[in-house]
Amino acid sequence: MSSNKLTHFTSLSDWSNADLNAIIDTAIRLKSGNLISQAGKGKVLGLVFFNPSLRTKISFEVAAAHLGATTALVQPGQGSWTLETEPGAIMDGNKTEHVKEAIQVLSQYCDAIGVRAFSGLQDRDADFADVLLNRIREYATVPVINLESAMEHPCQGLADWMTIKELFPGEAKGKKLVLTWAPHPNALPVAVPNSVLDVASRSGIDVTLACPPEMLLHAETLERVKTMCVSNGSRFVVDHDQHRALQAADVVYAKSWAGEIVYTDPDKAKSLRWETYRDWTLTSEKMALTNDAKFMHCLPVRRNVVVSDEVLDSPNAVHIQEAGNRLHVQKAILMKLWE
């Protein structure tokens, strides 16, 4: 049942810069209309969503349709059986089927399976090992696509890299991207910021992470980003002063995430992200500190909490273009997996 011989798209770390650039090049050709593909003709893409989605779900459905494929949607507990995820579980509760059988069965019907399985932000070690996604990869006998796991959102990351390339068509080197933490009423996972930092550090752009001290990302993640920036000839800076970090930025990517304190002291974590650091909302006054920066966000976004109306509605906001690019990179990913 091992899926070792399969090519999956579950982690950016499995893919070289050259591979990812080739996928983005295909996406750019698809977007321009210079490339039309029926690589999915006769194929079925399974989509398993343990968590809600707008962009990922619809853009994969449309991507599959454009390539001549169809989709089969599974939303556990919403018209599909509830799924147990723990190995060795005594299933005497409210879970009807084990994910081990479900993924093996879907592998009989589908030519690839996309899975969205967020972090529960309860078990730090399981989250950092991306345990559920990696289990699903083992159970599958067809390629698995990560539609956002505990640790990564690689499809979002590729769309973000494509957007950075569109913003700086010649060269991103010498430009500055700031990923700034933002307040939020809910504790959110680190998958998107991890993937943003991954692609930004591969792109050659200078990268600044702006966040309160308690919202630092995992030390291993930061070390990997620093190493990639060095090898790509760019700088990586961590700054706990948002105003200073934003100075001379060419791109500002806002996102909220939970610091590691969420695992040890959830009440303190809530008061930090929702009271202590409420003034981290990205405003037009803060954007005025930048080098007329473009604004990015993965969406969905809470207006006037994460970022003000003025920033979202400004001509410098490219979050809709960024979301549109999800469609093109995902078509290119499917083509790569099905070629």
Ligand code: CP
């Ligand atoms: N950015 C993103 O993944 O959006 P959805 O959660 O709506 O899929």
